[in-house]
Amino acid sequence: MGIAKKNKAPYINYTVCKKCTTCIDTCIFKAIYMDIDGYIKIDYNKCRKCSIKICIYTCPYGAIRE
Numbered sequence: 001m002g003i004a005k006k007n008k009a010p011y012i013n014y015t016v017c018k019k020c021t022t023c024i025d026t027c028i029f030k031a032i033y034m035d036i037d038g039y040i041k042i043d044y045n046k047c048r049k050c051s052i053k054i055c056i057y058t059c060p061y062g063a064i065r066e
């Protein structure tokens with residue numbers, strides 16, 4: 001018996017996000033996009049909650065958390 005480790009989905013802190021679009025280019029699953037209102041969004045149908053979490057580490061402002 002044990003508790004399986006479950007990756008959490010990342011989320012964007014909009015008070016910190018500068019809309020620099022760095023994360024859009026770095027997500028290998030193309031899960032991050034800018035919506036028509038200019039907000040950076042994570043498409044949770046595409047996000048694999050990947051273990052490398054490259055989006056979190058590449059955001060220069062620390063706006064992506066899990």
Ligand code: SF4
Binds near residue numbers: 059
């Ligand atoms: S890399 Fe960070 S600051 Fe830039 S658009 Fe993405 S979440 Fe916003």
Ligand code: SF4
Binds near residue numbers: 029047051055056
């Ligand atoms: S956790 Fe992985 S798949 Fe999800 S947005 Fe970040 S880099 Fe993309």
